[in-house]
Structures are given as structure tokens and as C-alpha cells.
Amino acid sequence: MNKLRVVTDSTVWLADPEFAAKHNTVILPLTIHLGTRSYLDGSEISAGDLQPAAGTLSALPVVASPSVDTYTSVLESLTHCSSDILCLHVSGKLCRTVRNARTASETLMGRTNIAVVDSLTTSAGLGLLVEEATRLADEGASLEDVVRHIRYLIPRLYAVVLVEDLAYLQRAGHLSRSQVLLGEMMGIKPFLSLEDGSFVPLEKVRTREQAIEKLIEFVGEFSHLRQLAVLQGSDHLQSDVEILIERVREIFPSCPIVIARLSASVASLLGPRALGLVAYDMPTA
Known part of the structure; x- marks a missing residue:
């Protein structure tokens, strides 16, 4: 049997775009339903293919997690090459991915060791956890040790996001229609924090300039920032985001800063114009 295998999802x-191929990491795609068509996240659709909200909710994308049958098939195939499998997924409060993985793993109980972990995060936060789990697996760590380390890291990841397209939050069930209408009428953009796996309102801003200042305030709250990811749906780095990065580097000159493009599945929840940060804060040993 080979070393521990890591399974994650397309959020x-x-x-490194080649990370999964280099480390035999399995990335299961979510499905994006857009109108009458369906697309696999990552290979058939990206955040850049989504448009700012306009018209009816039916024109907005709907995200579907990999089915229990899909998980069962994938996990069963992995039992032939590994005795230990770690399923590390997007927050279960954002979609059904973790729930379906757990249901599938129960059907294989006794045939292999499978741990299903809810990351309580997504995007770059989930990526950092996947990279750490893979690093430990490559070093020969046991499944139990990897899970213990990942659970140690999860509460040290923090995320905030500015949402420009309120209708996406309505479509995802995070806002009511009346809240969307009021917000659009008053020009309010919600500033959300990812807490215990759910996006919760933190503050409200009216302009991108105010949002950038709030993001800088968010970064300034940390004392041992190890890594910062800027989340955006576009490949193009806007001037205000460049200013944000410059200001952050003044506070943490040695902190690595990466630009993380939102997947289509995450952009379907937050809108393609969402702008956010994921911070990894932990004192050095």
C-alpha cells in the first residue's frame, strides 16, 4: 500500500497549479448549474465566466456538491492503492460536500481508514491545509497525526470578504430579497467574516475605498502573520488591490502575500467581484 492519499474539492x-498532479491529490469538482447547462468547476467554468448579478435569480449559478455515489466510487478506487485516506473539504456550512463525503466513507468502513475533516474554510485557506496535509503525508506521518495537525491549524486561519453582488448572497441563502433590495438602494456592500465555517456580517461599507481600509484594519489585528492570500475573482490586479498589498507589506514586510483566484464554485456563492483576504496567523515555534 502507498502513503496516505488526500482528497479535496474544487473550491x-x-x-502551484501542478500540485495535485505532483502529489496524487484528488480534487473532486463541484458542479455549476447555469441556466439549462451544467459545468464542472475548474475544468469547464471559472469565476471569470460568471457575470455581475442582473435580472432574476434564475440567471445566477447554483452550486452542487459531488454526489455520494461519486464519492463512494472515488474512495473505493483509492482503497486499492492506499490504506489511509484523508478527505479535507470546504466548510460544510457552505455546501453539502463534507456531508456527502462522510456518508460515502461510512459505506467503506472496515475496508480502509478514512478521515473526513471539515476545514471550516475554503479557497486559499483550504489550499494551505491541503498543502500541509500533503507535506506530512510525504514525510510518512500517520493519518491520525495528519488529522491532529490539521485540526490544530484550522482555528489559526481567518477570512474576510467584501461582496459587491448582493443577489449572489440571496441565491446562496445568506440574504433575503428585502435585505438585497435595501442594500442595493442604499449602496451598501456587506463585509463578511468567515466564522466557524459560516459567512457572517462584520460591517457594512459603501465604497471600495472604505472596504480596502477595513481589509487593512483586519490585517493589522494580527501579530504573527505567516501568510496572507488576497482573494479575487479576476486575474487582473486592480489598482486599489495593489495599494492594499503595499500597505500590508508596510505592516508585515516579510510576510508572503499570494493572489488567489476564486473558483467558480466560491464565486457562485459570493459573486465574481468579491474581494477578500485569508490570513494564517501563528507564532513561530
């Missing part, structure tokens, strides 16, 4: 952002 993940990995700094």
Missing part, C-alpha cells in the same frame, strides 16, 4: 486554491 480549493493551490499556489
